[in-house]
Structures are given as structure tokens and as C-alpha cells.
Amino acid sequence: MSAPPSQEQTQPDPSQKEEALVSEKPATPTPESLLSLLDFEIEELENENKRSGWSQWAILAAIAGALWLLTDELKAASFNTITSLKIFLGGIALADLLSWIYRGFTFSSQSIDEEPRFYSWRTLFSNSRMQSAFELLRAILLITLALLGSTFSWPLLALFIFSYGVWGAANLLPLLLPILKPDFIQPVDLPKPAKVSAIIWGLLLTVPMLVFLALLFASLPHPLGTVISDFRVGGLLAIASYLLVILMSVLTTPSKLLPLINLRRRFVLGKISLNEAILQTEIILGGMTAVDALRDSFFNLIFLVDRINEQIQNATVSVQAMEANIPDSQNEDKTIVDDKKKTLISIEGGYRYFIGERDKYVELFKKQLDSFYKDARSIVRNMPAGRPAVNQMEQLLRSRIELSDKQYFNLEAMHQEIVKQIEAGISDKQNKAS
Secondary structure (H helix, E strand, O other): OOOOOOOOOOOHHHHHHHHHHHHOOOOOOHHHHHHHHHHHHHHHHHHHHHHHOOOOOHHHHHHHHHHHHHHHHHHHOOOOHHHHHHHHHHHHHHHHHHHHHHHHOOOOOOOOOOOOEOOOOOOOOOOOHHHHHHHHHHHHHHHHHHHHHOOOOHHHHHHHHHHHHHHHHHHHHHHHHHOOOOOOOOOOOOOOHHHHHHHHHHHHHHHHHEEEEEEEHHHOOOOHHHHHHHHHHHHHHHHHHHHHHHHHHHHHHOOOOHHHHHHHHHHOOOOOHHHHHHHHHHHOOOOOOHHHHHHHHHHHHHHHEEEEEEHHHHHHHHHHHHHHHHOOOOOOOHHHHHHHHHHHHHHHHHHHHHHHHHHHHHHHHHHHHHHHHHHHHHHHHHOOOHHHHHHHHHHHHHHHHHHHHHHHHHHHHHHHHHHHHHHHHHHHHHHHOO
């Protein structure tokens, strides 16, 4: 176990720095204030979908009404199938375009504190993967319908396929992230390059679709009054189809709701402490900090260093016992010398055992340290603002490692010196006298 190279400098007590790393917080809220906050946030999230004015029953009734009106148009049979299909796909494209503009050019901002925070893929997509799968399937069906229906000219078809191909790929990402990039994180405050990338993706969706809608409108028969039945059939189909999209959105539980409900339940039942509940509330509402993400790994490493130091201390006691039992063949009786030799063999076995245990902890420490550094690099790469906190944790680990290594090297030197004295068959006092 060795620490990364660092300049020699006076270091404060590592335990004090570790305490400061996790305890520099304002006054702790009371249990009552925490429960009040949790109740407020849960109520806000439950009302989030209601603010749009839609409920699942209202949407189902609207779908039934649109389909009922559609049957009247189908009975009349006064519409052109190709034109109606164009209007249907155009209506869906217009609704999606408005949604894409809103999603692609709005960014969340940090509100809990000034410390850099981020979300993991589990937080971002855990409750929306079903909706992502639905949107991916919808994009595939729309592209298939446009291809099989021979609805558009090739320029229009290319623009349509491109836009929905990009949308399908964007919805495929949440489904593949757990496999392709399980360490993915997204800063709450997106850095400038990420915002530029999001804007580029937004333009890739919206610009081709804007051109598509303009060309589609120009390709429709004129005057438009002559195709009013086609507009009614295509429009009703588009409305009924997009109401299904809204229904899926309404049925999707907000990603923060269930974690907050479970957190409140666990806190009330006494499963977690007040400080832990406050920490989890901050993470759910505002995202994780670098310290939050690395906390468990960090303290597991500190625990292992303590276990390593324990074994070093046990081995040190064994060496001290060996020193006290160095035989003096010149001044001691042969029986005493033989007994001391047997005692030394037993003590040496204990020493080797403690060193072996120390080596086992060192190997486990190295494996967990590699994992810690991997996670730390991922955080810094995706959120450069988290580098100071990561550097502080690495510095604390480095100081602990250096101290432990120094104790081990001193122990080895002491053991080798005692072994030399034993082999020479002289005591330390005789050595000094000579």
C-alpha cells in the first residue's frame, strides 16, 4: 500500500479533516420542520400533473370523443386517404415540434445551495424508462407508417425519418445507459459545453421538422376548403393519438415522489436518523454532491486503513515481546535459553499471522481504492466543479496511507533488528555494553 507522491507539508490531524468534510453544515433542522418539508414536497409533486388540467379519466373521455366523431367522418367516406394520412402525420409532427422546442431549450438550475450537485442515471430515468420505451416505439411506428403509406415525396420523407430517428435515438439512451455507462451522471447546473450540446440536439430535432411542416403545408391541395373532410379525419386521428402520449405522461410517477414517500416513512418509523434523513432529502431534491457520491467508498477505505493499523499495532506488540525474550546464552541457564527460544518461535508465528492479516486488508484496500478513483475521475470528468471536494478526499486518504506505511516500515526495521540480535544470541544490554 503506497500513497501517490506529494510534497512534504504540515498536515492537520486527518480525523479532524474527515469530521470537517462531512459536518460543515448550518444549524440542523428539527424533526418537525423536516416532516413539514417532506409533506410540502410530496404534495407539490402529487399536484404537478394536475396543474395541466388533465386527469387520466378526462384524457380517456377525450380519446373516446375524438374516436366517436371520427366514425361519423368514416361513414361519410368523403375523404382522401393519402391526404388524411399526410394531415395526421403533420398534426403529430406539429405537436411533437412544440414539445421538442420546450424540452430542448429549457435548462434546470440549482436552488438548494452553491455546492455543485448532480443526478445519476437512476435518479434521472428510473421512473421514465417506460415512457422512453413508449416514445421509441411511437417513433418507429410513425416512420413505418410514413414508409408503407407512400405518403410523402422523398425530400419530405427524408426530413420526417431524420427527425423521428433522432428522437428515437434520444429515447433509446435511457434504456441503454445502465449497460453502456452505469457511472453516467448529469450536473444539476449544466456546464456550458453540455448546454451547447443540448442546443445542438434540439436544433437537429426542430429545424428539419420545421422544414418538413413548411413543405408539407405547401404540398397540400389548394384551396384548403376542398379537403375539409381530409382535415377532419387526419386531425381527429392526430388528436386521439397525441392524447395517448399525454396519458402516458400523466401516468408516469414523478421521479422524486416515491423516494420522498419512502424516506418519510423510514424516518417516522425510526429506521434512519435525523441527520441521515436530512442528507437524503437534500440528495433527492437537489442532487448529490461529490462527497455524497463518494462518502460510502471513502469511509470504507478509512475503515480498512484502521484495520490495517490495528494489525500493525498487534504485530508491534509481538516484536516488543520478542525483544523481551531475547536469550542470553552467556549469562542464562540453558533451560531458560531453550524456553525463550520456544517462546520466540510462538511469538514469531503470531507476528507472521498479524502481518498476513495486514496484507489481506491491504489487497482489499487496493481494490476498493481503484474503484474509488474510478468513481472520482468519472465525477470530475462530468462535473469539473466537483474537483475541489474530490481532491480533499484524496488528500485525506493520502495522509492516512502515508502514516500507515511509515508505521509498517518502522515495524519491519524493528523486527529485522530483533531477528539479528536473536541470531547473534546477545541481548540489547550486552550489545550496548560492548
